[in-house]
Amino acid sequence: MNKLSLETEGERVVIVRRRFAAPPQDVYRAHTDPELIQQWMLGPPGWSMPVCTNEARPGGKIRYEWSDGKGGGFSLTGELIELDPPHRIVHVERMHLPDPTPDNRIETTFTAEGTGTLMVMRMNLPDAATRKAMLETGMEHGMEASYARLEECLSA
Amino acid sequence: MSELAAPFAISQPAISRHLKVLEDAGLILRRSDGTRRPCRLAPDALTELDAYLSMLRDALETNYSRLDRLLASAQLHKKRKKKEGP
Numbered sequence: 001m002n003k004l005s006l007e008t009e010g011e012r013v014v015i016v017r018r019r020f021a022a023p024p025q026d027v028y029r030a031h032t033d034p035e036l037i038q039q040w041m042l043g044p045p046g047w048s049m050p051v052c053t054n055e056a057r058p059g060g061k062i063r064y065e066w067s068d069g070k071g072g073g074f075s076l077t078g079e080l081i082e083l084d085p086p087h088r089i090v091h092v093e094r095m096h097l098p099d100p101t102p103d104n105r106i107e108t109t110f111t112a113e114g115t116g117t118l119m120v121m122r123m124n125l126p127d128a129a130t131r132k133a134m135l136e137t138g139m140e141h142g143m144e145a146s147y148a149r150l151e152e153c154l155s156a
Numbered sequence: 157m158s159e160l161a162a163p164f165a166i167s168q169p170a171i172s173r174h175l176k177v178l179e180d181a182g183l184i185l186r187r188s189d190g191t192r193r194p195c196r197l198a199p200d201a202l203t204e205l206d207a208y209l210s211m212l213r214d215a216l217e218t219n220y221s222r223l224d225r226l227l228a229s230a231q232l233h234k235k236r237k238k239k240e241g242p
Binding site for chain 1: 169173204207208209211213215216217218219220222223224225226227228231232
């Protein structure tokens, strides 16, 4: 029931769908309250979020900084555009790798489904150069280990 | 092939069919080595788009699992009670 679904729409859009066993107001709050965001939006195990700013109003600033605990990390900045609690958030963000990636406009909706919530997040599919930069950052942090394990299995 | 089948509840002939599909799609390379046919991932087989989507999926799944636990914890309900107040 909580399975994540990811699909691309054309060549420019990614749509993420995920169900949560909690009402929309809780899931919405977990996406806008910095004290809560800092506890789950952490990336791979071992990472922390030393800086978490989210000014939940139109024009409000977003700033997240992640640390891998070994001197490495990266950050994300953005601005909130529209908020319609607990139904919808529209914001724009970019990652700093350390060079800024192109702006990504993201629309997130929270819809009640029984006692739970369906979250749908619609965002840009980054261009090939941005994907490459993100992969290069990601590769240091566990992806390579996964591919290596997969290759081991297949070479048995 | 027995090494591949062993961890899974799937027969050797079924594994063999799956490997042939992967081989025909150019995703794995196999060579004959007597009765063993070692295979490995073909270089560049996973496009960088697939690799990116896979990385995104992993990152989101890890984060959302944590969010599941947070949503189930007492913490959100305590916060809600504090907001409602006397």
